[in-house]
Amino acid sequence: MEEQMEQVVSMPKLGEKAPEFEAPTTHGTLKMSDFKGSWVVLFSHPADFTPVCTTEFMGFAQLEPEFRKRGVELIGLSVDSITSHIAWARNIEEKAGVKITFPIIADLNKEVSAKFGMVHPGQSKTETVRCTFIIDPDQVIRLILYYPLTTGRNMDEILRCIDALQTADKNKVATPANWRPGDMVIVPPPKTQEAAEERLKEGFECVDWYFCKRKL
Amino acid sequence: MPCVSADGKPTESGRKIIAALKAGNTSAEDISTGSGMPLYRVRSGLREMVEAGLVAENDGSHTLTEQGLAAV
Numbered sequence: 222m223e224e225q226m227e228q229v230v231s232m233p234k235l236g237e238k239a240p241e242f243e244a245p246t247t248h249g250t251l252k253m254s255d256f257k258g259s260w261v262v263l264f265s266h267p268a269d270f271t272p273v274c275t276t277e278f279m280g281f282a283q284l285e286p287e288f289r290k291r292g293v294e295l296i297g298l299s300v301d302s303i304t305s306h307i308a309w310a311r312n313i314e315e316k317a318g319v320k321i322t323f324p325i326i327a328d329l330n331k332e333v334s335a336k337f338g339m340v341h342p343g344q345s346k347t348e349t350v351r352c353t354f355i356i357d358p359d360q361v362i363r364l365i366l367y368y369p370l371t372t373g374r375n376m377d378e379i380l381r382c383i384d385a386l387q388t389a390d391k392n393k394v395a396t397p398a399n400w401r402p403g404d405m406v407i408v409p410p411p412k413t414q415e416a417a418e419e420r421l422k423e424g425f426e427c428v429d430w431y432f433c434k435r436k437l
Numbered sequence: 438m439p440c441v442s443a444d445g446k447p448t449e450s451g452r453k454i455i456a457a458l459k460a461g462n463t464s465a466e467d468i469s470t471g472s473g474m475p476l477y478r479v480r481s482g483l484r485e486m487v488e489a490g491l492v493a494e495n496d497g498s499h500t501l502t503e504q505g506l507a508a509v
Contacts, residue, residue, distance in 0.1 A: 248478060249439040249485065255477040258466075294477060 232338030240336035248324035260293040261356040265339040265349035269309035280376040295323035303327040405434040440482035
C-alpha cells in the first residue's frame with residue numbers, strides 16, 4: 222500500500238512571540254528583533270510583477286503615513302530575489318507614481334516563510350499566500366490574516382485591526398463587530414456575581430449585565 | 438538601505454548615523470531620534486557599521502572608532 226505523506230505547515234499562533242529571523246531585504250539585512258518597540262505588519266505576497274500583488278503594494282504604500290502615525294512599520298515578503306524586488310518597486314513608481322518605502326524580504330530559501338507558515342501547498346507549493354501578521358512592540362503576534370492567491374487584501378481592514386488592538390490595549394476594553402475609532406467599546410464582562418449586580422448601576426449603556434458598552 | 442558601501446565607506450544612511458553619533462547620541466533609540474531614521478534601520482545600520490569597524494558597541498552604547506571618524 223502506498224503511504225501518502227502529508228506536508229504539515231507549521232503556523233505560529235496568536236499570543237506567541239514572532240519567530241526571530243535574519244534576512245536580506247531591500248533595506249539591507251534585517252532581523253525581526255530590529256523592530257522591537259514598534260508595531261509591525263509583516264505581509265507576504267505570492268510574486269513580484271503580478272497584478273493583484275501590485276495593487277496590494279500600492280495600497281500599503283499609499284496608507285503608509287497612516288500606519289506610521291500609529292507607530293507601525295511595514296515589511297513585505299516574497300520568495301523573489303532582491304533584484305526582482307528592486308525592479309518591481311521601481312516599476313510601480315514609474316508606472317503608477319507610488320513609491321515603495323518599506324523593506325521587502327527576499328526569502329529565496331523560504332526560511333522566513335517557513336517560520337511563519339506562509340507557504341500553503343494546497344494553494345501553491347512554490348509561492349507564499351497572502352499572509353498578514355500584526356505584531357506588537359513586544360514582538361508578540363496579535364492578529365493573523367490569510368488570504369488566498371486570488372483575493373487581494375483590504376488595507377483599511379488591516380488599519381482598523383491595528384486601531385482596535387491599540388484601543389483594546391490602552392483602555393482595557395474590547396471592540397464590537399465592525400467597530401471604527403470613535404464608536405463605543407465593550408466593557409469586559411463581570412467575573413463575579415457581585416460585579417454582575419453592580420454592572421447595571423455603573424452608568425454604562427447595557428443590553429444586559431454581560432453586554433455593556435461605553436464611550437472612550 | 439545598507440549603511441556601508443562595498444568599498445567600506447558609509448553611505449548616505451551611514452553618514453546620518455555617524456552625524457547622530459558625533460552629536461552625542463549613543464543608543465539606537467537616541468540615534469533614531471537624532472537622525473530621523475526608523476529605529477529598525479538604525480539597529481541594522483549600527484550592526485553593519487560595527488562589522489565594518491566604523492562603530493564600536495559596548496552594552497548598547499555606540500561610539501565612532503578612529504576608522505569611523507576618518508570616514509567622514
